[in-house]
Amino acid sequence: MGRFAARFRLLEALAAASAPLSVSEIADVIGVDQPRASRLVQAAVAEGHVRRDANEADARRTDIVLTDQGKAVIAQFRGARTDAVATALAGFTADERAQLAALLSKLAASWPR
Numbered sequence: 112m113g114r115f116a117a118r119f120r121l122l123e124a125l126a127a128a129s130a131p132l133s134v135s136e137i138a139d140v141i142g143v144d145q146p147r148a149s150r151l152v153q154a155a156v157a158e159g160h161v162r163r164d165a166n167e168a169d170a171r172r173t174d175i176v177l178t179d180q181g182k183a184v185i186a187q188f189r190g191a192r193t194d195a196v197a198t199a200l201a202g203f204t205a206d207e208r209a210q211l212a213a214l215l216s217k218l219a220a221s222w223p224r
Contacts, residue, residue: 117141117143117147117151118151118154118155118160119184119188120141121141121148121151121152121155121161122155122161122177122181122184122185123185124137124140125137125175125177125181126181126182131164131166131174131175132174133172133173133174133175134148134149134173135148137152137175152175155181158180159178159180160180160184161175161176161177161178161181162175162178163175163176164176
């Protein structure tokens, strides 16, 4: 996983989470080891995309929280992906789009968990 891709997966993981995540939880979600996750968090903090907050319930835990700047990065890239998909599908007929949707649904349903 490239450096940019890993950092973006970190931001996406935080955006998708229902609560702040620890570095260890981030490592599990994005599929990297804990030291790599720690370096990714450190870089994201330096970029202003996330911040470290003390966990009120457990003083040993540090929560990693997406900042407004990090949320803006996620929104920008989600918009860019949506635009790219729309451009790619522009040459498809309605039937081809329906076939693609059906095949992607089948793939998602059979994806190993």
